Amino acid sequence: MTTQTAPPEAPAKQQRRKLDENTLRNLGLVGVLVLLIVVGIITKPDLYSDPTWVKNNFLTILQQASAIGVVTVGMTFVIIGGGIDLSVGAIIALAGVWATTLATQSYGAGGMIFTALVVGIAVGLVNGVLISYGKLVPFIATLAMLVAARGLAAQISGKQTQVSANDTINSLASERLLGIPLLVWILGLVVAAGWVLLNRTTFGRRTVAVGGNPEAARLAGINVKRHTMLLYALSGLCCGIGAIMLTSQATSAQAAMANLYELDAIAAAIIGGTLLSGGRGTIIGALFGVLVFSTITNLFAINNLSTEVQNMVKGAIIVAAVLIQQFRYKSLTQLFKR
């Protein structure tokens, strides 16, 4: 995908191999989605026979995937850049709580959105500075932030659930544009922006280079430290957007919100084909990863199956996805070497 990290192979060949591999993987994920929906149709034919319900169901799946989807886009950038962000759930909680204090609410919807975004970026920047310039391992720095940000959120909220009294914010979750929920539009915009940023800008190419081989990237003249810092700020920004979306859905925020979002976002990115060691990954794959999880939740709900089984299936899918990728990656590279 980039010339910086390419091993000494013909660039054109490299390009094609990567492309085929990504398309294949995304097709595989589409296959999984179709399979899940087919299982739904077989198990609940009465529900799926109503076209209005079916349309609503798909929109619900998309809407429930929207906040975590936005967070996963930021997470994908961080992982491609060779890092990890364990603090996304905590940043959402802090941004959500900060945006719904009585003082912030008195500034109206604009003030609340501004606060959530700035808090998200600021916490992301702290992560980034600690990792880039403080030379902390990303796992440790963001783990510390996970604890600290939830702590601060609990401190600010006085451990209470803060209800949003702002109608504009609350209606974001019920508003529709051209029949599609506003939150789904936001997800679409963030995914599109993420795709352009990763695939069509120098920022994206640098991200891949830094994640693939930081030393080579540094020698190629990339400011690796500054770039890494910006990646965490980007993840923080996505958390700020996610915080507003989640706050509008729940019409409230609290320190315990977005519980375990970090795990869901990492899992979705990995299923989508992002290499945990960095240097490779796609935004579209990550989106499919999120949709697979959201569709499983939906499938289990309409069949009234317990969430314990659902979590086991989720785990199995993560393992299966990574196993298949390893297998396919190897066989593909061998195929093209021949």
Added chain:
Amino acid sequence: MSALSRRRILFGGAAVGAGALLTACTSNEPDNSAQVNTNTDASANPNAAAGEKVIIGFSAPAADHGWLAAITNNAKAQAAAYSDVEFKAVESGTDAAAQRAAISTLIAQKPTVLVMLPADGKELDAAGLEAMKAGIPVINLDRAFPSRAAFRLQIKGDNFGMGTAAGHYIGQQLKAKGVTNPIIGEIPGIDSLELTQERSEGFKIALAEFGFKVANRRPAEFTADSGQAAATALLQALPKMDALWNHDDDQGIGVLAAIKQTSRSEFFMVGGAGSKAAIDAITKDDSVLKATVTYSPSMASSAISLARLIGQGKGMSDLVELQVPQEITLASETITKDNAAQYAKLGF
């Protein structure tokens, strides 16, 4: 050079400005919803008269949930209402290990009585025994110790009773409406907790008395956003529903949001715990929420009153016994529009 520094000044200025604005945005109004027993008129209640000084040690896990926060606030407020009580609370972390350490510190300070809501009854059993051995009567709040010797008094809510109260209310309402084969949804809290299982069991048994059963059950995590997610899934799974029991009013904020977002109103909903917001909504009667079954944090206020009596060696004035009993289980009460006014001061 000059362009660069100008840009830096701009960004720096914006950052400082945003920071200043944001720090101003952390203020919240003080919480004044604590429940204080008003039964302190000495002429009506001989126990209300100031007596021997009692030092009450208090420990509860750090709360990230309204109910637990209310427990601590109530205990504090109730203690402040007595002139003869000195209140010593310790921050007790979020897990059993941290609380064990906190309780050791408390025991060393030799309080007259120790009131404790353990993070986990089984894991803190030893801490209860340690305090009792040191001659400090322990009052166990809500989460039971397995050892009988680990507490002097246990005061708790009734999870099973909450389930039966909700089930009876829903059963009676549906029967009165003449619904024969109702579709009933349930949104419990964290499903792995014993208290959730007890609530669901009570609900199931009470519904069975009417020949009804739960059609779909989607657990949340006691938070509003998880309540919204669970309710959205449940509403999608049940295109038509007759009644819904949501175990917890805090997650109920999200449940009600999801119901509003999907514009559904063909059913009625029963809440759980008895939060101020839920009681207000029931009073106003402008949503699907028609009732809530209590699991009131007022038990913390009562625990402090009883701790004072135990410390002074007094009994409960309405009872014949000269000492406070060993176990008190609160009844789960059903709050509806008719009696909501009475409960308004107990909402948290």
